Amino acid sequence: MAQPRVVVLVTGSELVRGDRRDANGPFLAAELSRLGLEPARVVIVGDRPEDLSSVLREGLQVDLCVVSGGLGPTHDDRTVEVLAAAAGTSLVVDGDLERQIEEFSRGIAERLGRPYADFAAGVRKQASLPEGAVSLGLAGSAPALLLEREGRVVVVLPGPPAELRRLWPSALEHPAVKAIVERAQPPQRRVLRFFGPSESAVARALAEAGGEHDGLEVTVCARDLEIHVDVFSGEGGDESASALVGRLRSAFPEELFALDDERGVEEIVLEACRSEGLTLATAESCTGGMIGVRLTDVPGSSEVYLGGVIAYSDDVKRRELDVPDEVLQQHGAVSAETAAAMAQGARVRFAADIAVSVTGIAGPGGGTHEKPVGLVYIAVESSRGMAARSGVLPGDREAIRVRATALALHLLRTVVTQSATHVRDHAV
Amino acid sequence: MAQPRVVVLVTGSELVRGDRRDANGPFLAAELSRLGLEPARVVIVGDRPEDLSSVLREGLQVDLCVVSGGLGPTHDDRTVEVLAAAAGTSLVVDGDLERQIEEFSRGIAERLGRPYADFAAGVRKQASLPEGAVSLGLAGSAPALLLEREGRVVVVLPGPPAELRRLWPSALEHPAVKAIVERAQPPQRRVLRFFGPSESAVARALAEAGGEHDGLEVTVCARDLEIHVDVFSGEGGDESASALVGRLRSAFPEELFALDDERGVEEIVLEACRSEGLTLATAESCTGGMIGVRLTDVPGSSEVYLGGVIAYSDDVKRRELDVPDEVLQQHGAVSAETAAAMAQGARVRFAADIAVSVTGIAGPGGGTHEKPVGLVYIAVESSRGMAARSGVLPGDREAIRVRATALALHLLRTVVTQSATHVRDHAV
Numbered sequence: 001m002a003q004p005r006v007v008v009l010v011t012g013s014e015l016v017r018g019d020r021r022d023a024n025g026p027f028l029a030a031e032l033s034r035l036g037l038e039p040a041r042v043v044i045v046g047d048r049p050e051d052l053s054s055v056l057r058e059g060l061q062v063d064l065c066v067v068s069g070g071l072g073p074t075h076d077d078r079t080v081e082v083l084a085a086a087a088g089t090s091l092v093v094d095g096d097l098e099r100q101i102e103e104f105s106r107g108i109a110e111r112l113g114r115p116y117a118d119f120a121a122g123v124r125k126q127a128s129l130p131e132g133a134v135s136l137g138l139a140g141s142a143p144a145l146l147l148e149r150e151g152r153v154v155v156v157l158p159g160p161p162a163e164l165r166r167l168w169p170s171a172l173e174h175p176a177v178k179a180i181v182e183r184a185q186p187p188q189r190r191v192l193r194f195f196g197p198s199e200s201a202v203a204r205a206l207a208e209a210g211g212e213h214d215g216l217e218v219t220v221c222a223r224d225l226e227i228h229v230d231v232f233s234g235e236g237g238d239e240s241a242s243a244l245v246g247r248l249r250s251a252f253p254e255e256l257f258a259l260d261d262e263r264g265v266e267e268i269v270l271e272a273c274r275s276e277g278l279t280l281a282t283a284e285s286c287t288g289g290m291i292g293v294r295l296t297d298v299p300g301s302s303e304v305y306l307g308g309v310i311a312y313s314d315d316v317k318r319r320e321l322d323v324p325d326e327v328l329q330q331h332g333a334v335s336a337e338t339a340a341a342m343a344q345g346a347r348v349r350f351a352a353d354i355a356v357s358v359t360g361i362a363g364p365g366g367g368t369h370e371k372p373v374g375l376v377y378i379a380v381e382s383s384r385g386m387a388a389r390s391g392v393l394p395g396d397r398e399a400i401r402v403r404a405t406a407l408a409l410h411l412l413r414t415v416v417t418q419s420a421t422h423v424r425d426h427a428v
Numbered sequence: 429m430a431q432p433r434v435v436v437l438v439t440g441s442e443l444v445r446g447d448r449r450d451a452n453g454p455f456l457a458a459e460l461s462r463l464g465l466e467p468a469r470v471v472i473v474g475d476r477p478e479d480l481s482s483v484l485r486e487g488l489q490v491d492l493c494v495v496s497g498g499l500g501p502t503h504d505d506r507t508v509e510v511l512a513a514a515a516g517t518s519l520v521v522d523g524d525l526e527r528q529i530e531e532f533s534r535g536i537a538e539r540l541g542r543p544y545a546d547f548a549a550g551v552r553k554q555a556s557l558p559e560g561a562v563s564l565g566l567a568g569s570a571p572a573l574l575l576e577r578e579g580r581v582v583v584v585l586p587g588p589p590a591e592l593r594r595l596w597p598s599a600l601e602h603p604a605v606k607a608i609v610e611r612a613q614p615p616q617r618r619v620l621r622f623f624g625p626s627e628s629a630v631a632r633a634l635a636e637a638g639g640e641h642d643g644l645e646v647t648v649c650a651r652d653l654e655i656h657v658d659v660f661s662g663e664g665g666d667e668s669a670s671a672l673v674g675r676l677r678s679a680f681p682e683e684l685f686a687l688d689d690e691r692g693v694e695e696i697v698l699e700a701c702r703s704e705g706l707t708l709a710t711a712e713s714c715t716g717g718m719i720g721v722r723l724t725d726v727p728g729s730s731e732v733y734l735g736g737v738i739a740y741s742d743d744v745k746r747r748e749l750d751v752p753d754e755v756l757q758q759h760g761a762v763s764a765e766t767a768a769a770m771a772q773g774a775r776v777r778f779a780a781d782i783a784v785s786v787t788g789i790a791g792p793g794g795g796t797h798e799k800p801v802g803l804v805y806i807a808v809e810s811s812r813g814m815a816a817r818s819g820v821l822p823g824d825r826e827a828i829r830v831r832a833t834a835l836a837l838h839l840l841r842t843v844v845t846q847s848a849t850h851v852r853d854h855a856v
Contacts, residue, residue: 013649014656015457015470016461016467016468016470017457018453018454018456018458018461019458019689020651021449021450021451021454022449022453026448026449028446029445030445030446038444038445038474039444040444040479041444041473041474041483042443042472043469044453044470046467046469047647048468051468051469072648072650073628073631075646076648111819114629118628118632119626121635122631140822160827162823166824221448228447230447282738287721287724288717288720288721288723288729289710289712289717289719289736289738290717292716292720292738296714296717296738296740296790299791299825300793301740302740306740307748308717309735309737309748310710310717310724310737311735312720312734315779319777319778320737320777320778349748364727397727401725
């Protein structure tokens with residue numbers, strides 16, 4: 001039997017106007033691909049009924065169509081009504097669903113001190129489903145729904161990314177979706193993540209290791225200074241995939257840091273610290289809190305991460321991180337010396353086992369010939385000593401900040417996992 | 429004459445697998461919308477010939493189709509060959525183009541110390557265009573091209589975002605594209621941004637104000653606790669659009685905070701502070717640095733923003749923000765009292781005019797019956813006094829953190845813009 005044909009439809013006028021970057025398409029595409037259901041296309045469409053209708057009619061032609069957005073209470077949330085028309089059915093109010101949405105909305109009305117009358121029409125609208133569709137549960141006031149037509153399945157999820165992600169597992173549990181997933185033949189996937197080599201160095205090593213052969217599909221992708229290599233193999237390709245992975249591993253033994261993409265570098269750092277009972281602090285200038293945000297994105301990070309100082313002004317570097325005035329005057333705020341003093345200051349102030357610091361010039365202004373935009377200094381200070389890195393990072397302000405954050409987290413990783421080895425060596 | 433019909437096609441297998449987020453679709457969509465050519469859809473498609481072929485055939489049916497990607501020298505860069513087949517023409521080598529690409533490639537070969545023979549096949553491939561197509565110039569070795577078929581236009585641009593942006597202006601200068609742009613009637617757009625009312629309340633006010641009538645198109649979008657309303661009007665719709673906007677403004681006079689979407693709330697805060705010569709500091713617990721990141725996303729924020737403390741542990745709240753032990757013991761780390769003490773501490777420590785603090789429970793763990801996941805307390809401390817807010821925010825860990833950050837920035841905005849009025853009142 002042929003692989004099931006899948007499309008993803010993302011709705012929202014703000015997206016076809018480029019006012020906003022879509023997060024749901026990539027999430028759904030990655031989830032579906034993981035299950036062997038790589039979408040043939042991801043279509044972003046506005047809220048105009050005629051545009052929406054034509055893509056939903058196409059969606060009804062494939063095995064599985066996953067739609068995001070257009071489930072809200074306002075008049076321009078039209079997915080359900082347009083889907084019903086495209087499928088040739090009518091809308092019916094689902095009584096159970098109406099009660100659930102009403103309960104939720106009464107809570108909101110109370111909290112906002114607004115009359116429930118503000119919400120009543122929206123509740124009825126949100127509880128209306130195409131005849132024959134089933135609710136997949138609620139996130140906020142928006143329901144997810146599933147419609148089966150002649151063996152083809154349409155799943156509609158709410159547009160806000162957090163709500164979509166919350167309800168996606170219910171879609172996967174529905175028997176109609178399960179049946180499609182079972183028909184898929186997910187390729188074996190092996191992942192290598194490197195930090196250090198350039199994309200072209202990895203591409204060359206890949207070619208020398210045999211490249212794409214025997215039905216192997218290999219993709220190389222650079223992301224936040226990491227290089228991700230995916231090796232996909234079909235039936236019977238297991239051995240050649242293993243051999244290829246082995247050759248790539250031995251090409252960059254030092255730079256390989258993960259064989260899965262389950263955990264970001266911040267999670268690797270936090271786990272290594274947790275297993276050693278180490279605590280962490282941060283001292284950030286040009287990244288403005290990004291390292292703190294990456295670390296605290298991880299639930300339970302408070303066991304390891306104590307906090308940090310965002311030392312944007314020189315005065316704060318002096319007062320809150322005890323960077324000596326002489327250091328700032330002699331070397332400047334963007335210097336290896338200041339980075340080292342910031343890390344030391346944070347470590348002492350926060351009584352942390354390890355502290356990391358970043359100082360740099362994110363631009364667009366502030367660069368000079370000697371200290372250009374993109375120049376960053378990073379330092380890690382720990383009971384096992386000091387590590388430092390510097391470089392001129394390419395890209396615009398955002399890219400420089402994101403990359404400086406990645407560089408800092410990888411320097412932390414190196415220190416933490418090396419010290420782990422160090423401790424293990426002693427234990428042995 | 430009807431508005432020209434436009435689609436954007438973005439190619440790349442890494443995009444349909446969700447390995448990477450597309451930047452070209454939003455760029456092109458925003459550029460086209462600005463010209464009154466809002467795309468009917470943005471389609472992301474992989475490199476498989478059959479998928480690519482079907483979307484390119486659709487692209488040949490509309491007035492203008494802008495394609496990104498698949499112009500490189502390797503076997504999986506297939507846009508040109510598939511486009512030629514879809515248009516029913518053959519590929520021909522463009523002699524001028526070949527010479528330009530050869531010149532560029534000889535330079536690369538020399539720099540890498542490789543024989544030019546390595547490049548020759550790729551150069552010939554990249555210089556091959558569908559018969560009748562014209563080159564729009566080169567970025568690196570990849571050309572942009574334009575193909576006209578029966579009054580319809582396809583523009584193909586390179587996939588790397590910097591190259592695409594470099595060649596886009598050449599596409600706009602081509603007479604065939606100019607003719608389409610001239611046919612477009614960019615709608616008048618009016619924007620209202622509210623903070624406070626629910627999406628349903630805005631929907632109700634909109635309906636009461638007359639809703640979409642007389643050719644008005646209105647979209648309502650909730651984003652990080654803000655409600656954005658866009659009112660589009662065509663020719664002759666100016667008056668009714670103004671009237672609708674006026675009615676919406678008077679429905680939520682307090683909650684309206686912007687009449688454009690040029691600036692995020694963090695920029696509004698920074699500008700208000702700058703114009704008053706006020707400085708800012710932050711004290712963040714559950715948001716882990718997100719307020720700092722939002723503020724420092726803005727170039728030049730260092731004029732206003734001094735820095736902050738990420739006070740993730742209680743100890744840091746005591747030591748680095750001088751939160752009294754009694755406050756923490758009596759009220760807990762997540763309390764209005766702790767939030768107030770954090771803001772006071774940050775203001776004094778950083779010698780800032782204004783400080784904002786956030787403390788809360790982002791989850792998924794750590795919630796109790798009295799203090800559930802999502803509970804946040806926010807305080808602003810300034811020379812003009814204190815403001816505070818609290819609430820239970822819905823969503824997962826990320827959504828709670830993002831919303832708490834938005835809440836904090838809006839509380840700052842209220843304080844800063846109120847104090848601005850206050851000062852102006854005195855001046856008058």
